[in-house]
Amino acid sequence: MKGESQLVTTLATNLAQRLGSGYVVLPQSHSSGLVGGNPDITVYNSNTNQVVLVEVKGSGLEFELPLATLPVLRRMRELNKELHPKLILITTSRVGLELRDALLHDNVYVLEAETQKNVVEDVAHIIVGPAK
Amino acid sequence: MWAEVIVRTRRDLPNNLRDALAVHFTARVEVRRAIDATTWHGNYDWEDQVVHSHLSNSLVFLIFSPEVRTLKIHVESAFLKSDIRALRGSVEEIERHITQFLNHNKNGAQQTRVAIYSEDNHFQTGKKLTWLGKLGEATRESLLVKLYIPIATYVASLLMNYEPGRAAFNVLAALVALILWILIDASFIRPSFRYE
Numbered sequence: 265m266k267g268e269s270q271l272v273t274t275l276a277t278n279l280a281q282r283l284g285s286g287y288v289v290l291p292q293s294h295s296s297g298l299v300g301g302n303p304d305i306t307v308y309n310s311n312t313n314q315v316v317l318v319e320v321k322g323s324g325l326e327f328e329l330p331l332a333t334l335p336v337l338r339r340m341r342e343l344n345k346e347l348h349p350k351l352i353l354i355t356t357s358r359v360g361l362e363l364r365d366a367l368l369h370d371n372v373y374v375l376e377a378e379t380q381k382n383v384v385e386d387v388a389h390i391i392v393g394p395a396k
Numbered sequence: 397m398w399a400e401v402i403v404r405t406r407r408d409l410p411n412n413l414r415d416a417l418a419v420h421f422t423a424r425v426e427v428r429r430a431i432d433a434t435t436w437h438g439n440y441d442w443e444d445q446v447v448h449s450h451l452s453n454s455l456v457f458l459i460f461s462p463e464v465r466t467l468k469i470h471v472e473s474a475f476l477k478s479d480i481r482a483l484r485g486s487v488e489e490i491e492r493h494i495t496q497f498l499n500h501n502k503n504g505a506q507q508t509r510v511a512i513y514s515e516d517n518h519f520q521t522g523k524k525l526t527w528l529g530k531l532g533e534a535t536r537e538s539l540l541v542k543l544y545i546p547i548a549t550y551v552a553s554l555l556m557n558y559e560p561g562r563a564a565f566n567v568l569a570a571l572v573a574l575i576l577w578i579l580i581d582a583s584f585i586r587p588s589f590r591y592e
Binding site: 321322323327328330331332334335336338360361362366 | 398435439442468470513
């Protein structure tokens with residue numbers, strides 16, 4: 265969806281500025297295809313080799329994320345398991361309690377995108393810790 | 397490609413929801429077989445949350461009930477995974493079954509909504525239309541043609557040397573046929589969901 269791709273582009277740009285040198289921020293430039301597995305943004309720390317996969321989902325607050333978001337994210341983790349990535353889900357939709365619990369159980373960070381500025385800060389916080 | 401149908405009901409769902417659904421949908425399959433035929437493949441830790449599962453030659457679905465007035469139904473075509481028409485057809489079929497199930501239990505759907513996903517991308521949302529909603533759509537669709545038919549009938553009747561009164565009667569007959577067609581379209585032909 266258009267709103268989602270705009271959010272990805274803005275987020276990747278702002279995140280690259282916020283994280284500074286030492287981090288490579290790669291926005292996804294093509295569809296993840298039928299099997300999924302490609303995140304919207306990949307953040308790579310060249311010093312620690314830590315990889316963070318950021319998936320952006322949602323169509324606005326009037327919608328709730330589908331339960332099948334869980335297997336989709338699990339597949340993404342599985343397909344990238346050699347990288348031992350951290351997984352962050354940014355959503356513009358509501359997240360049901362049962363799905364939220366399951367994602368937390370799977371160590372997926374769930375961020376609800378109220379404002380883009382906050383989201384960038386929240387993602388940066390997960391990757392590098394609080395701003396100094 | 398898959399869909400999630402969310403049904404909010406007017407009253408609480410039955411306490412013995414699993415049993416009630418099993419009675420309604422007689423063809424129940426083992427939950428794991430159904431899970432493995434969907435994008436949930438291999439995710440058995442949610443097996444207990446599936447209150448009903450179904451797998452046939454054409455479609456597979458898993459019904460969840462996260463709370464007492466909500467059903468969430470994960471729907472996929474069994475084989476034609478990339479065929480959106482097949483998926484929409486499956487959604488219509490399930491919605492009909494769920495409506496029957498709710499009616500049988502003296503309940504009803506307050507809101508029914510479907511979201512269609514191509515793996516991880518949400519690209520269509522369907523909202524269930526009431527009969528009046530379908531009637532409104534059937535009336536508005538091809539409105540110019542609907543206006544053209546009575547006018548053309550009147551002109552053709554005059555050209556065929558009908559009296560103006562008789563020509564007006566022909567227009568009336570054409571209008572009745574048109575209204576009848578709109579009613580048939582709204583009642584039996586038009587899909588239950590409007591997709592955006």
